[in-house]
Amino acid sequence: MYIYSRSTSLIRISNKIHIASAAHSLLDSTSQTSIPSITPSRTHSITHTHSARRGYISRTFAYKEKEVFDQSLKLLHKDNAARLRLKGGEEEEEEEVDYTYFNREITNRLVDRLEDVKDRDFTICLDLGTPDNALLASINREESLSGNGGGIGGVRKIVQLQGSAVMASLHEDEGAEKSSLGEGVGKGPAEAFRVPDSTEFSLPLPFPSDTFDCVISSMALHWVSDLQGTLREINRVLKPDGAVFLAVPGGETLPELRSSLLMAEQERDGGVSVRTGPYVSVPDVGRLLQSSGFNLPTIDVDEVLVEYPSMFVLTEHLGRMGESNGSTQRRTEGNSVNKWLAAAAVYGETFKGEGGEGVTASVQVIYGIGWKKHDSQQKPDERGKAGVGKIGEDVRVEQG
Template sequence: MLKTYSKWAINKCRTYVTRPSHMNIFDRNAKRLQKERAALSPDVELYDYLKDEVGFRLADRVFDIKREFKTAANIGCHRGYISKHILAECVQHLTLTDSSASMLEQAQGTPGLQMRKVVLDEEELDFEDNSLDLVISSLSLHWVNDLPGCFAKIKQSLKPDGVFIASLFGGDTLFELRSSLQLAELERKGGIAPHVSPFTQIRDIGSLLNRAGFTMLTIDTDEMVIGYPSMFELLWDLKGMAENNAAFNRPAHISRETLLAASAIYQELYAKPNEKGVPATFQIIYFVGWKPGPNQPQPLERGTGEVSLKDLGKVIEGVGKVKTEN
């Protein structure tokens, strides 16, 4: 009896250890096929407007760091929305990765920029430890199931004092579309289905980066509101961007009457008076995280302060008097 119980306990322990620490929400193969389909479309460039703008803004954050990066990697590069803005004077060698071979093939860089392209899923990063000075990613990581694990792998691949700069869609993205579809289904079906994939909340990004070991975090958000003639043009453009739903529990189809009802609700709730079309909000989260290094600024040891916080008002008053006298 004791021997049988021991085997049972060992098997339970093995099951617990091998159980994944995250839940698979997104179908990565479906997302790859969506990206392949979008890349092979003859008018794929028509849907680059949003990602191209965000890629430009992210590249501008790279230029703000007054340092020349010898080795860098662009995770989930799509059609090269960042690489087309990265200058050779800033980055010496850039590795582009994406799960879609067709999108990766279409990615281009600036003159003189040394590039290497690797078909690689964002959830299966295999860069050597301490091999990269910079990791960048634009509007790709919101489709990753194990985001803490992805951040940990990126931090492991960075050299000490290396930097991770990325952007992803925030939780308020497409709130108009989500609420319109939910209200339409409640009216027509008596329940709702997840037609819009979940997004990461800004309040979670900082804790995830800290958990992965990044320091000196900088996080900010931006909202881009784009007008469309109707909800249907928005849905068509999302498909052209390869940003259509890829969750495992997504419904196989949505009825025509539900779509028409959702479009009418969208128009009624969110269209501005005396204006044609409807708005769609895209919340963009930008963040910068650094891998700890010996040359980074360090906080003073506890107890070394010379002024108490309770006397801070007196210090400010003293500084004001000195400026007035001068």
């Protein structure tokens, strides 16, 4: 049993792009190839809108021994994306582009939930894989409302587990000091320390039990093959009555891209292949939190609609975010430019943006909160212990 709510929002991206070179960048490859040139200029606007519910692809967790994702490939994706950002992109680009907009927006929404927990400071926090150093920036937006110091949620120290050292170094503060927690990466109301040579998804986690007041992971756990084992490790390293805050893409993510690629492949090849990773569904997240030992699970969902000028800009941004397909079942050959051009044509005609311009991409973001067991937490009444009375037995009528 878990609490569930749903909301929708819109992000609009306005870019210019060189179509031919962008089409070439869509060819899936496991090699360290540079992403071709674009000249983007991005504008942001977020408004409330409505969208019809779409079908989704869900993951199953029946067998742990099967690797769903290629972790070495995902590390390569993140490193390549970070290196391009560090050198300012390709030589032809006229300006540096911020590709962190989506991760930062979702991380801000997740961190805002810390302040919803009244009379509680999460002093020491584990950041599990959140990209772009977005968690530190989000927590340091404001000081704690409790007045006890620290950033949002009373967080004073953040320990980062980030597999890509290149990605983690993008936003480091060179003046940050080292400590026993790790290498200093940032200062402010909250300080952050990165565990050197760490891999965020290697189990067991490299910490003693009962270490952290909270564990936060934003837009990272969707690349974990053993999500059940990871959540159990999170539970272990939390202090009693500690909390986990998660944000992951859900099963209704990128249905427009999936269906466009499916139609193009069916028309050109007579078959289909895995083009996006399998995602968790809302019931998956609730069940996984409960089966991993968390109490009082709360689930809510945002459907974020992002508008791009074309499918090519969408896939370019996915690559620059380090979010290229990392499935072990991905197709590694037969990726012709003609097939991608066909998919882009289908996408542009079928999923137009507002006013008929550009295209729309839907991302379902599932937020999950769970608490490590503690005697102080609310408990349900034991079965058969609830009092049963007769209707009206407590009613008294007095006549004057």
